[in-house]
Amino acid sequence: MRAAPVALLLLAAACSAPRQTPVHLTATLVSPTDITLRWEGREPDAAGHVLEFATEPQGPYTILGFLPPEQSTYTHPDLIPRTPFYYRLRPYYGQASAPVDVALGAGPHAKPEPGWSAPRTIPGGPKGARPVRSEGAAPSDLRAIVTQADGVAFRWTDRTSDEEGFLLEDRPSGRPDFRVVAALDPDVNAFGLVTLPEESRASYRVRAFRYGQPSNVAHQTTGGS
Amino acid sequence: MRLVTTGALAIGLLVPALPAAADPVESGPWTSYEPTFTVQERGCGDVNDLTFKLSCSTGSGDQRAERRYATYSSGTRQFEGYFKITSLEGTRISLKQTFKTTGPFFMLAVERGGRLYSVHGGDTIATGATIGTTVRVNTVHVVGSTHRTYINGSLKHTVSSENGSFYDKFGAYRTGSGKGPATVEWSGIQFWRK
Numbered sequence: 001m002r003a004a005p006v007a008l009l010l011l012a013a014a015c016s017a018p019r020q021t022p023v024h025l026t027a028t029l030v031s032p033t034d035i036t037l038r039w040e041g042r043e044p045d046a047a048g049h050v051l052e053f054a055t056e057p058q059g060p061y062t063i064l065g066f067l068p069p070e071q072s073t074y075t076h077p078d079l080i081p082r083t084p085f086y087y088r089l090r091p092y093y094g095q096a097s098a099p100v101d102v103a104l105g106a107g108p109h110a111k112p113e114p115g116w117s118a119p120r121t122i123p124g125g126p127k128g129a130r131p132v133r134s135e136g137a138a139p140s141d142l143r144a145i146v147t148q149a150d151g152v153a154f155r156w157t158d159r160t161s162d163e164e165g166f167l168l169e170d171r172p173s174g175r176p177d178f179r180v181v182a183a184l185d186p187d188v189n190a191f192g193l194v195t196l197p198e199e200s201r202a203s204y205r206v207r208a209f210r211y212g213q214p215s216n217v218a219h220q221t222t223g224g225s
Numbered sequence: 226m227r228l229v230t231t232g233a234l235a236i237g238l239l240v241p242a243l244p245a246a247a248d249p250v251e252s253g254p255w256t257s258y259e260p261t262f263t264v265q266e267r268g269c270g271d272v273n274d275l276t277f278k279l280s281c282s283t284g285s286g287d288q289r290a291e292r293r294y295a296t297y298s299s300g301t302r303q304f305e306g307y308f309k310i311t312s313l314e315g316t317r318i319s320l321k322q323t324f325k326t327t328g329p330f331f332m333l334a335v336e337r338g339g340r341l342y343s344v345h346g347g348d349t350i351a352t353g354a355t356i357g358t359t360v361r362v363n364t365v366h367v368v369g370s371t372h373r374t375y376i377n378g379s380l381k382h383t384v385s386s387e388n389g390s391f392y393d394k395f396g397a398y399r400t401g402s403g404k405g406p407a408t409v410e411w412s413g414i415q416f417w418r419k
Contacts, residue, residue: 033380053377053378055248055250055378056248060307060413062307062358062359062360062361062377062378063355063358063359064377065355066355076378076379077379078379078380078381079378079379079380080250080251080363080375080378080380081251081252082251082252083250083251083378085378115312115314115406116314117312117313117314117338118311118312118314118408119311119312119357150337151314151338165357180355181340181355181356182355182356182357183355183356183357183358184357185357192314192338193338193356194313194314194316194337194338194339194340195337196337196340196341196352196353
C-alpha cells in the first residue's frame with residue numbers, strides 16, 4: 001500500500017504551493033481618461049501596498065505610489081487616450097525604526113560631507129542578520145543632521161539580512177500619517193533628503209521592507225480623442 | 226492601436242536579448258524607429274551609456290551630460306523613456322528636452338533633490354515624487370500643432386507647437402538657475418513616428 005506516502009506527498013505539495021492572492025484588484029473606467037482602482041482583502045501585517053501600472057500586461061511596471069494599509073482605492077487621472085492600462089498591487093512588509101523629529105532653521109549648519117545626499121552604505125557598522133519579518137528587525141539608531149536650510153542627512157543601523165530595500169518615511173507637522181518619501185536599495189544606511197516647504201518641521205523614520213505576493217492584474221483601455 | 230515595425234527591429238533579432246519592446250501609446254498606426262544620436266559632455270558632465278552625471282555644484286557655465294538625437298521637421302513623434310534619479314543635491318536639472326533648432330521649446334526639469342518636476346518657464350507639473358523610484362515619460366509631438374507630456378501615464382503638460390525643426394535630448398543638464406551634483410539613470414528609450 002502506498003496510500004499513506006501519497007497522502008503525505010499531496011499534503012506537502014499543498015503546504016508548499018503558493019497561497020491564494022489575498023487582495024483582489026478591480027479597475028473601472030470612470031471617464032474616458034480616468035481609471036479608479038479598488039481592492040478588497042488585506043494582509044493583516046502588511047505595512048502598506050505599492051500600486052504599479054504598465055501599458056502592456058507583461059510590463060515594465062512603474063510604481064504609482066506607496067499606499068498606507070488602510071487605503072483601498074486610487075484614481076489614476078488624465079490618462080493617455082486610447083491606451084491599455086494594466087495595474088497590480090503588492091503588499092510590503094517590515095518594521096519601521098523609532099521616529100526622530102527634525103526642525104529646520106536658518107543655521108548655522110555643519111558643513112556636510114561630499115555626497116551627503118546620495119544613498120550609500122557606510123562601512124563598519126554591524127551586519128544585519130535578522131529576517132525583515134522577525135522581531136527586532138526594525139532599523140535602529142536613526143540619526144538626523146540638518147545640513148542646510150532645506151536638507152537633512154540620515155544614518156541608521158541595518159539589522160536585516162534579506163531586505164529588498166529601505167523606505168524613508170516622513171510626517172510633516174500637522175499631518176496625521178507617515179508617507180514614503182524615498183525608496184532606497186538594500187544595505188543602504190545613509191541618505192540625505194532635500195525637503196519641501198511643508199517639511200520645515202517633520203518626523204522621520206526608516207523601514208526595511210520586503211514585497212509580498214502581487215494581486216491579480218486589473219485592466220482597462222482608455223477612450224478619448 | 227496598430228504598430229508598424231521597421232527593419233531596424235528585425236535586425237535587433239540578431240543582437241543579444243534585450244527587454245521586450247513596449248508598445249507606443251495613443252492612437253496609431255505608429256512606426257518604430259531608431260534615430261541616431263550624439264553624446265554631449267560639457268563642463269562637469271559625464272555620460273556612461275544611459276547614466277548621466279554632473280559631478281559639480283557649479284551654478285554657472287555649461288554643465289551638460291546628454292544625448293542629442295537626430296533632427297525631425299514633420300509628422301508626429303513619440304518618445305518613451307524611464308528615468309531614475311539616484312542622486313541630486315542641487316536643483317533645477319533638465320532631464321528631457323524637445324528642442325527647436327532655433328531655441329528651447331520644451332524642457333522637463335527636476336527640482337529639490339528629485340521631489341518636484343517642472344517645465345520650461347518654471348511651472349511645477351508634479352510634486353511629492355518618491356525618490357529612488359523609476360518615473361515613466363511619454364512625449365507626443367505633433368509638429369505644427371501640439372506637444373503633450375505624460376508622467377507615469379497622466380497628462381501633465383500641453384503646449385502648442387509651431388512648424389520647424391526639432392530634436393529630442395535627455396540626460397542631465399544644468400538649467401540657468403540650477404546646480405548639481407546629479408546622477409540620473411535612463412532606461413527603456415524608444416521612439417515612434419506616424
